[in-house]
Amino acid sequence: MKWTEGIDKLGLGLYFLLCVFAIANIYSVDQKLGEKQLIFFCISLFVGLIIFFSRSKFFENMAGIIYIGGVLLLIGLFPFGKEILGQKNWYKFGSFTMQPVEFAKIGTALMLANYVSGPDFNLKNRKSLLTTLAIIGVPAVVVLAIPDVGSMLVFIAFFIALYREGLSGLLFGIGFLFAGVFLISLAVPPIYVAIAVLVIAGILIAMNYHRMSWDVISISGISGSILLLCGLAFASPTILEKLPKHQRERIDVLYKGEKAFRDTSGYNLLYSKTAIGSGGLWGKGYREGSVTQGKFVPEQETDYIFCTVGEEWGFLGSAILILCYMIYIGRIYYLAERQKSTFNRVFGYCFASILLMHFSINLGMVMGLFPTVGIPLPYFSYGGSSLLAFSMMTFIFFKLNYSDKNSLV
Helix, strand or coil, rough: HHHCCCCCHHHHHHHHHHHHHHHHEEEHHHHHHHHHHHHHHHHHHHHHHHCCCCCCCCHHCCCCHHHHHHHHHCHHHHHCCEECCCEEEEEEECCEEEHHHHHHHHHHHHHHEEEEEECCCCCCCHHHHHHHHHHHHHHHHHHHCCHHHHHHHHHHHHEEEECCCCCCHHHHEEEEEHHHHHHHHHCCCCHHHHHHHHHHHHHHHHCCCCCCCCHHHHHHHHHHHHHHEEEHHHHHHHHHHCHHHHHHHHHHHHHHHHHHCCCCHHHHHHHHHHHHHCCCCCCCCCCCCHHCCCCCCCCHHCCCCCCHHHHHHHHHHHHHHHHHHHHHHHHHHHHHHHHCCCHHHHHHHHHHHHHHHHHHHHHHHHHHCCCCCCCCCCCCCCCCCHCCCCCHHHHHHHHHHHHCCCCCC
16 A cells, blocks of 8 residues: 555564563563553554654654653652652652653654754754753753663763764763773772773873874863873772662672672572573473562563563573564664654664663663663563653654655655
């Protein structure tokens, strides 16, 4: 049929596959929650149909209002939010809860796409750079103040979209460098890390001496960066000690192992690994996992849902699920790159990068490669807010892609 031309069937097919498989796994953990997730999925499809049959320009025109609404919802958590599991990042309406940060990501992606697609945007211009940083920074700072460190990390995804639009990769290198110094200084005496920073900096300066500009600004920038890195090396243990106990233990788990904290922050990870490892190659079978059915892993239907897949479907099922995610995220990047409209392209890159951050952090967390930070697996973890928000982004992008493919421009 002619009206179906432009609908990306592979992308939507993978979306349905992930959601249906997720409902089956949540049902395995808890039958009632599985039934509720099915209802959330139906609601998401209904909202998705409304989005798909709306005008594509609506999202571009309303980006500012949606963005401001998302930020106001985040700010409203301070007086009206409900504290759950130590974080005040939920609104509670009777038996229903809503996590506004999931919807704030949509507003931020739309606003960023709207600004970047404007005629005056140029990342080499200081005003444009500062404005884009403010668009990302305002909701990120509010989320960090809640505090919700995991969701704040997801805002890094927007810098991936900006990198496509010309943002220097040097910023990513600096960010990884500071993160690396902080983490290494927790395992190695800070004095050794500081010496290593000075030695490496000296070698790099010597290798690029004749190509560098030795004006006051450059010298100040290089010297300041080296001093900051050395200062961070010595300050890292103190920073760790100042963190709340549960956050400190979650980082310590990476260095000392989950068994050292088996009764506190390492408990989830210990049984998560046990569940994944016990699945073997083929898995124990649907609803046959002893860890899953024994309810040994708290929040197994949400952040730790992947360990259910590992136990019941084994290495093969886990590998297929990961492959589906990789194809799906890659497909969105591919479609985003082919968009005629800058707005569509930037939103697509934001959407794919948000998925990539959630996917990478969640799997790293479940397998002990990343601290537990409370990041849901897209489409898969139980929760109406997460599923609805990801579904809205899905249908907004596929609507934009559909309009782009049928555009005469």
